[in-house]
Amino acid sequence: xxxxxxxxxxxxxxxxxxxxxxxxxxxxxxxxxxxxxxxxxxxxxxxxxxxxxxxxxxxxxxxxxxxxxxxxxxxxxxxxxxxxxxxxxxxxxxxxxxxxxxxxxxxxxxxxxxxxxxxxxxxxxxxxxxxxxxxxxxxxxxxxxxxxxxxxxxxxxxxxxxxxxxxxxxxxxxxxxxxxxxxxxxxxxxxxxxxxxxxxxxxxxxxxxxxxxxxxxxxxxxxxxxxxxxxxxxxxxxxxxxxxxxxxxxxxxxxxxxxxxxxxxxxxxxxxxxxxxxxxxxxxxxxxxxxxxxxxxxxxxxxxxxxxxxxxxxxxxxxxxxxxxxxxxxxxxxxxxxxxxxxxxxxxxxxxxxxxxxxxxxxxxxxxxxxxxxxxxxxxxxxxxxxxxxxxxxxxxxxxxxxxxxxxxxxxxxxxxxxxxxxxxxxxxxxxxxxxxxxxxxxxxxxxxxxxxxxxxxxxxxxxxxxxxxxxxxxxxxxxxxxxxxxxxxxxxxxxxxxxxxxxxxxxxxxxxxxxxxxxxxxxxxxxxxxxxxxxxxxxxxxxxxxxxxxxxxxxxxxxxxxxxxxxxxxxxxxxxxxxxxxxxxxxxxxxxxxxxxxxxxxxxxxxxxxxxxxxxxxxxxxxxxxxxxxxxxxxxxxxxxxxxxxxxxxxxxxxxxxx
Amino acid sequence: xxxxxxxxxxxxxxxxxxxxxxxxxxxxxxxxxxxxxxxxxxxxxxxxxxxxxxxxxxxxxxxxxxxxxxxxxxxxxxxxxxxxxxxxxxxxxxxxxxxxxxxxxxxxxxxxxxxxxxxxxxxx
Numbered sequence: 008x009x010x011x012x013x014x015x016x017x018x019x020x021x022x023x024x025x026x027x028x029x030x031x032x033x034x035x036x037x038x039x040x041x042x043x044x045x046x047x048x049x050x051x052x053x054x055x056x057x058x059x060x061x062x063x064x065x066x067x068x069x070x071x072x073x074x075x076x077x078x079x080x081x082x083x084x085x086x087x088x089x090x091x092x093x094x095x096x097x098x099x100x101x102x103x104x105x106x107x108x109x110x111x112x113x114x115x116x117x118x119x120x121x122x123x124x125x126x127x128x129x130x131x132x133x134x135x136x137x138x139x140x141x142x143x144x145x146x147x148x149x150x151x152x153x154x155x156x157x158x159x160x161x162x163x164x165x166x167x168x169x170x171x172x173x174x175x176x177x178x179x180x181x182x183x184x185x186x187x188x189x190x191x192x193x194x195x196x197x198x199x200x201x202x203x204x205x206x207x208x209x210x211x212x213x214x215x216x217x218x219x220x221x222x223x224x225x226x227x228x229x230x231x232x233x234x235x236x237x238x239x240x241x242x243x244x245x246x247x248x249x250x251x252x253x254x255x256x257x258x259x260x261x262x263x264x265x266x267x268x269x270x271x272x273x274x275x276x277x278x279x280x281x282x283x284x285x286x287x288x289x290x291x292x293x294x295x296x297x298x299x300x301x302x303x304x305x306x307x308x309x310x311x312x313x314x315x316x317x318x319x320x321x322x323x324x325x326x327x328x329x330x331x332x333x334x335x336x337x338x339x340x341x342x343x344x345x346x347x348x349x350x351x352x353x354x355x356x357x358x359x360x361x362x363x364x365x366x367x368x369x370x371x372x373x374x375x376x377x378x379x380x381x382x383x384x385x386x387x388x389x390x391x392x393x394x395x396x397x398x399x400x401x402x403x404x405x406x407x408x409x410x411x412x413x414x415x416x417x418x419x420x421x422x423x424x425x426x427x428x429x430x431x432x433x434x435x436x437x438x439x440x441x442x443x444x445x446x447x448x449x450x451x452x453x454x455x456x457x458x459x460x461x462x463x464x465x466x467x468x469x470x471x472x473x474x475x476x477x478x479x480x481x482x483x484x485x486x487x488x489x490x491x492x493x494x495x496x497x498x499x500x501x502x503x504x505x506x507x508x509x510x511x512x513x514x515x516x517x518x519x520x521x522x523x524x525x526x527x528x529x530x531x532x533x534x535x536x537x538x539x540x541x542x543x544x545x546x547x548x549x550x551x552x553x554x555x556x557x558x559x560x561x562x563x564x565x566x567x568x569x570x571x572x573x574x575x576x577x578x579x580x581x582x583x584x585x586x587x588x589x590x591x592x593x594x595x596x597x598x599x600x601x602x603x604x605x606x607x608x609x610x611x612x613x614x615x616x617x618x619x620x621x622x623x624x625x626x627x628x629x630x631x632x633x634x635x636x637x638x639x640x641x642x643x644x645x646x647x648x649x650x651x652x653x654x655x656x657x658x659x660x661x662x663x664x665x666x667x
Numbered sequence: 668x669x670x671x672x673x674x675x676x677x678x679x680x681x682x683x684x685x686x687x688x689x690x691x692x693x694x695x696x697x698x699x700x701x702x703x704x705x706x707x708x709x710x711x712x713x714x715x716x717x718x719x720x721x722x723x724x725x726x727x728x729x730x731x732x733x734x735x736x737x738x739x740x741x742x743x744x745x746x747x748x749x750x751x752x753x754x755x756x757x758x759x760x761x762x763x764x765x766x767x768x769x770x771x772x773x774x775x776x777x778x779x780x781x782x783x784x785x786x787x788x789x790x791x
Contacts, residue, residue: 010675014682022686029690043693051686058682419732420723427734473730480729657720 008071012062012153019055019106020143022048027136034129042129046117049132052139053110060107063100063152067093072163075154076100082165082588084558088176093166095179098300098315099152104180106142108187113139116191122212130198138190141322149315165588174234182227182254186292188220189261193289196282197330200337205278210268214502215647221265222643224258229636240594242529242607242624244632247397252376253295256369260288263365270355273420273657278341279334280362286330291369293323298376352425357415364408371400398524406459409517412510413466416473420657435472439465459521466514470507497645505646512642515635522604522628529624536617543625545606546570550578552617559587562595565610565619569599581610581621605629714752721745 026048033041063076067090072078080093080100095101113135122128146152169175192213199209231251232244245251264284270277301316334341375392382390417431442464446457474493481492497504532540540547551566564582568575579597586592599606607624721742728738 008672008675010671011678011682014679018683018686022690025690040694040696043696044690047689047691047693048686051689054685054689055682417732419727424734424737427732431731476730477726480726483729657716657723 008062008066009153009155012059012066015055015059015062016143016146016151016153019052019059020140020147022052022055023136023139023143026052027133027140030129030133030136034133042132045129045132045136049110049113049117049136052136053114056103056107056110059103059146059152060094063094063103064091066153067091070163072161073155073159075156076152078156078160078163080163080166082163084587085166085171089166089171092176093170095183096166096170099146099150101179101183102142102145102150102315103152105183105187106139106146108183109135109139109142109190112187112191116194127195127198127202127204127209130201131194134194134197135190141318145315145318149318162588165586168584168586168589168591168593169238172234172238174230174238178227178230178234181223181230185220185222185224185227185254186257186295188216188223189257189285189289189292191216191220192264192285193326193330196285197333200282200333200341203337203340205337205340205343207268207272207275210271210281214268217261217265217268218643218647221258221261222640224254224261225636225639225643228254228258229633229639233633236629237596237598238593240596240609242527242609242622242626244523247372247375247392247394249376250295250299252372253291253298256372256376257288257291257295259365259369259372260284260291263362263369264288266358266365267362270358274355276355277359279338282330282334282341284362284366286327286334290323290327290330293319293326297323352418352428354415354418354420357411357418361408361411361415364404364411368401368404368408371404372397375400402455405517406455406462409459409462409466409514412513413462413469416469416507431469431472435465435468438468453525456521456525459517463514463517463521466510470511470514473507474504501648502646505642505644508642508645509639510642512635512638512640515631515638517635519628519630519632519635522631523626526627527624529622531611531620531622533612533618533620536619540621540623542623544572545623545625546573547608547621547623549619549621552613552619561585561587563610563613565613565621567597567608567621569606569608579608581608583610600630602630603627714749714756717745717749717752721749 026045029041029048030045033039033043033045066074066077067081068087070077070081070083070090076097076099080096081090085093093100095104113132116122116135117128117132192209195209195213195216199205228251231254235246236242236244264281267277267281267284271281297316297319299316300319301314375396378392379389382388413435414428414432417428417435419427439461443457443461446460451457451460474496477496478489478492481487481496482489485492485495487495528543530540530542534540534549536549536552538549540549546569548568548570549565550568553564553566555562555564562582562584564580566578566580568578570576576599579599581597582595584593584595594609594611597608599608604625604627607626609622609624611620611622613619724733724738724741724745727733728735733741
């Protein structure tokens with residue numbers, strides 16, 4: 008196995024280098040055979056990466072402790088699923104997973120039916136292969152997955168218990184799929200520029216890729232938040248940790264990109280901006296990896312003990328400089344024949360505002376994340392930038408973004424008039440104001456929360472009206488029944504209505520965030536056996552404290568019966584788990600979830616006489632976060648689903664000039 | 668040095684052979700060079716996107732997003748563009764019809780020439 012598994016890596020490196028060289032040579036000598044040979048190499052590379060993955064899965068699954076990676080991240084009593092998912096618990100394995108996705112995407116593009124015979128393919132392949140060379144160099148020389156130990160240990164060190172959670176099985180996978188996915192539009196953009204194609208062909212071809220990458224990035228963030236909520240025991244889901252920021256930044260810029268490409272498609276504008284955005288998004292994925300792997304910043308994430316970050320920083324620098332060089336060398340070409348804004352009140356100008364806000368938000372996160380490094384370099388002290396900074400800066404930006412999202416559906420492309428906007432805006436605005444007044448009347452007095460919910464109400468109403476008016480307009484023309492009209496309207500404009508569904512998802516998530524950030528209540532109490540804790544409408548009776556054994560782990564748990572307004576909800580068991588092979592115990596929280604709020608119970612400590620300390624929290628509207636996330640998935644899938652409509656994008660031209 | 672089993676050697680050799688096959692086999696195949704998309708599709712693609720634009724414009728007008736005057740002006744603008752494209756297409760068609768006609772005429776002339784030569788008896 009040793010020979011085979013290592014062969015997959017070194018052969019992979021050789022193949023990646025070979026494919027890159029032969030494709031480049033094929034391009035410069037216009038030799039199709041060479042390009043095809045390179046494409047064959049890409050296929051072989053995918054086989055190598057798959058074999059490497061299978062080998063590592065096999066070694067982990069069968070607890071081959073003679074391998075360093077297996078010893079470092081698993082132990083024999085670990086359930087099989089966690090043995091296997093330990094593949095992405097460490098540096099080497101997670102980079103192997105990344106490499107596997109990269110080679111998979113590269114093959115899917117090089118052999119795609121849609122792109123058959125397209126002259127961009129060799130260029131895209133070469134760019135993706137340059138990426139592959141970097142990753143294989145890392146796997147072959149820096150983070151080696153198949154290193155043998157001198158002595159075979161009897162037992163492995165085990166997997167960090169925090170990572171033994173269903174959220175952790177899928178969180179890294181989705182995040183990497185998102186990260187790697189952004190390499191695709193980047194490669195297309197570069198190839199188009201190198202070939203001096205200033206049109207939007209590359210955008211059309213990568214439309215789905217970008218949405219899929221964005222969806223995976225969103226899922227990666229959501230699963231990460233969900234994991235933090237149930238596993239870390241502090242009752243929150245987002246802490247503006249550097250690593251969370253690392254995946255949030257490309258999400259923000261990719262969201263901006265998804266919107267601004269529509270302006271290029273329809274109005275032939277913002278070409279330089281779009282290419283810059285994709286370069287930045289792609290670079291941010293590498294920057295994020297640099298942050299995670301370098302250990303320059305303290306974080307809850309587990310990789311910070313290697314010099315890997317430096318390699319990523321160098322690679323990022325090369326990618327950014329290369330990307331910018333190509334962009335600048337084609338600057339005049341891109342500037343030529345670009346469209347222009349005709350009206351301040353139009354969909355494209357609202358998209359532009361949303362772009363600026365998103366990029367602004369990304370910059371604020373970037374600044375807050377690297378500020379400790381900057382301050383250390385300049386003043387010699389490492390300042391920590393905490394939650395208050397991010398919340399204070401991001402909240403207004405993201406709320407303004409929600410406002411733009413609310414107004415945008417009411418605007419037409421190219422030219423809307425203020426009069427029409429006013430006409431369409433009046434009812435939603437009145438309804439939003441009524442909603443805000445109601446909130447105040449019902450006792451909500453926090454300004455940000457009222458404004459936030461007001462904007463969300465506006466967004467929900469404008470989106471509802473957009474669907475309603477769409478159906479009405481369609482029925483006027485086709486006389487279809489309302490549901491049929493709604494269905495046909497949506498499937499004929501998948502991207503638009505899928506986008507609206509995503510907007511609704513974001514609104515729901517914002518509802519959850521505002522609720523849980525502004526109206527959470529918490530108490531920490533030590534009670535004797537039989538004692539009770541009261542919080543809000545809830546009463547918790549502490550019935551029993553006991554201990555049990557699960558495998559090599561000891562679990563201390565408390566039986567807590569929960570009542571809401573005097574009505575019994577059930578008995579719940581918050582736990583503290585002491586691991587046989589891990590120093591730090593962890594809390595298994597008890598969560599009683601409803602659409603209105605979550606009751607979050609943590610068993611914090613206990614004494615010999617049976618007294619126990621509980622942390623109890625009420626987190627309002629938490630479920631809306633997950634409902635919203637689900638909507639995002641539905642919306643994104645709806646938008647990319649293959650349909651016969653929507654392949655042709657409207658193209659708006661500029662003003663006709665009567666005189667010149 | 669770790670023990671290397673026969674099975675491991677066989678698997679590795681198989682992997683190397685598969686990879687070699689994949690990169691070498693294209694070298695022995697005939698293939699044409701990149702096929703570029705013909706430019707003639709551009710016209711119909713533009714026409715199609717202009718028609719879609721017109722459709723979207725009408726829809727947005729019906730949804731009260733643009734004023735009547737703007738709608739009328741924009742509609743006219745795109746209709747003129749479509750008309751121009753239709754005209755261009757027509758001209759192209761005429762050109763191709765003419766070409767076909769010319770080819771046929773040439774063929775006929777050639778055939779007549781052949782039979783003429785046969786009659787004369789100087790076909791080689």
